Amino acid sequence: MDSTTEMLSISAFARRVGLAPSALRFYDDCRVLRPAYVDGATGYRYYRPDQENRARLLRSLREADLPLADVAAVLDGPGEEARAVLERHRDRVRDQTHAAVATIAEVLRDLAGPGAPTRVRLGGVELASAVRQVAPAVGRDEQHPVLGCVLVEVDDCEVRLVATDRYRFSMRTLKAAAVEGPSCRFLVxxxxxxxxxxxxxxxxxxxxxxxxEGVSAHGTSESRTLPVVDGRFPAYRDMLSDLAPPESRAIVDRLALLEAVNDCGETPGIALRLGEDEIVVSRPDHSGATVLPAVRQEALPFRIGFDPAVLAPALEAGVGPDVLLEISAVTQPVVVRSADQGTFTTLVMPIGLDAHV
Incomplete structure (x- = not known):
């Protein structure tokens, strides 16, 4: 037994790495974790201390439900193969988790029955930020009072705030801490x-x-009632699904672009000329031009017009240093997206430039 004096018995090794002796025998049979030495007379298995890291990694991968064949690829395959195996398994687990969460939420809604209340827990600061971002897109048309409201949708673990005045559109999606009860939507x-x-x-x-009985909000030490408005909100989902894929994308400093728009002064329209690595902001007659560095994948230059009273609030509502402009055509809504916050999206309608020259 001199050859085993520096080794660990299967029981001792099992205690160190958090695996049952039966599991170690199984992994030996599968050739995933072979013992360093097997006594020919007794069949006893012995392991070296330097095998502990492999055993612990094996245990972690199995706890993550990685199939044994994939475990072997991670333990013994090339680094690129191991990475690909783990990424595929991560995506599979995420999809399964999302599907399970959706199924459980649907069953809970069914169990709640008709007329059951819906309760949503949100971070107070996150809710305040969402309201601030979507509010600039609210309409002021007395003939269409529904545009003076914000649509609130609760679905699974998400809350969406949507506003539009038909010239611009804003939507912010919040991840709820918890949602109890059926999906719902209401106008505030x-x-x-x-x-x-x-x-x-x-x-x-x-x-x-x-x-x-209505909609109410409960904070740390105070509650308030939210006035719900009856009406038919525009079918914004149809509008989003009808958007053409962007033909051009540009990333530019958000505050610099906002300043350039404001520097054009009192004007019903401004022009953005998108070059290969710049955006030129000016009045439609090319006066008052400001050149801003931009990141673009396309080299083809073109001009597009905006009402500054519509574009500026969209830029103000964004967060982060950069803004992403996604343009499908000079006559189609332009997506103005905060580069640092994909949960907030604004659409701005462009205008024709000829009438403002």
Whole structure:
């Protein structure tokens, strides 16, 4: 037994690495974790201390439900193959988790029954930020009062705030801490929601409750009622699905672009000329031009017009240093997206430049 004096018995090794002796025998049979020495007379298995890292990694991979064949590829295959195996398994687990969460949410909604209230827990600061971002897109048309509201949708673990005045569109998606009850949607007067947003910022968490008696918000030490408005909100999902894929993308400093737009002064229209590595902001007659560095994949230059009263609030509502412009055509809505926050999207309608020259 001199050859085993520096080795660990299967029981001792099992205790060190957190695997049962039966599991070690199984992994030996599968040739994934072979013992360093097997006594020919007794059949006892012995392991070296330097095998512990492999055993612990094997245990972790199996706890993550990685199939044994893939475990062998991670342990013994080339680095690129191991990375590919783990990425595929990560995506598979994520898809399975999302499917399970959706199924459980659907069953819980069914169990709640018709008329059951919906309760949503959100971070107070996150809710306040979302309200601030979508509010500039609210309409002021007395003939279409529904455009003066914000649509709130609750679905699974997401809450969406949507606003539009038909010339611009804003949507912010929030991840809820918890959602209880059925999916729902309701319209809230924008002015009331703006006040609620400022109030919510003072609470670490806000619970929105939607029931037969109306909608209320509960903060740390105070509650308030949200005035719900009856009406038919524009079918924004149809609009989003009808958007053509962008033909051009440009990334530019958000605050610099906003300043250049404001520097054009009182004008009903401004022009953006997109070059290979720059954006030129000017009045339609090319006066008052400001050149901004930009990142573009396309070399073909073109001009597109905007109402500064519509574009500027879209830029102000963004977050982060950069803004991404996605343009499909000079006559189609332009996506103005915060490069640092994919959950906030604004669409801005361009204008014709000829009428403003």
């Amino acid at each position: 007067d924008a002015a009331a929601l703006i006040g609620t947003g400022a109030w919510a910022a003072r609470s670490s968490e806000v619970t929105i409750e939607v029931g037969p």
